[in-house]
Amino acid sequence: MALALLPLFSGSAQAQTPPHGAEPPVVRVCWDYGCKSHAKVRIPSGTWAQVTRLLQSKPENAAEERRRLRAALTLLDRAIGRLTPVGRDLGGSYPWAGLPGQQDCIDESLTTESMLRALDQAGLLHWHRVVARARRAPHLFDVHWTAVIEEAGSGVRYAVDPWYGDQGDPPVIQPLAEWLQGIKPRNLPTHLGRRALAARLLRETFGQEDF
DSSP states (O other), X not given: OOGGGSOOBXXXXXXXXXXXXXXXXXXXXXXXXXXXXXXXXXXXXXHXXXXXXXXXXXXXXXXXXXXXXXXXXXXXXXXXXXXXXXXXXXXXXXXXXXXXXXXXXXXXXXXHHHHXXXXXXXXXXXXXXXXXXXXXXXXXXXXXXXXXXXXXXXXXXXXXXXXXXXXXXXXXXXEHHHHHTTOOOSSOOOOHHHHHHHHHHHHHHHOSOOO
């Protein structure tokens, strides 16, 4: 689905005005695996006001900024989920392929990178900068992508990866070196109930796979 053919999704006109009169940014949201469908989405002004208040004051250190950034990205992710089909996205990629609004790691990483760059352009990142996405491919058919930030001074890079959770769950932020090795992140979201429901729906629909 071509980006140019899609409307600009935006939030309610009743939302709060962001502090300092800053106009909420437009981000690119991808879904349908491999960014087959995508849309330009203006972040609702109320959400952008919350994000700005969360990030505008410089944290004491980079670790604190990553904690705040995780919360800010959660707010942004929930906002785009209300405006696009990605609100239905379940954690992981399979067996959800084909269900409406699902995202694979390419969709997740491109969307997250777009949100991170919007934060950076707004001057809300003090201890980090956004760098190119990273890919790991431990096996020929097991390729995974993530958005990446780099800590100022130390140069240590961190994976910013929401793929593990359902849409609106906090993203995983872990050292990129660990992510590249496939080390399991801490505090992974589960949402086993929603996954079980989706798996049952798939069984009822296709009647062949035992998920």
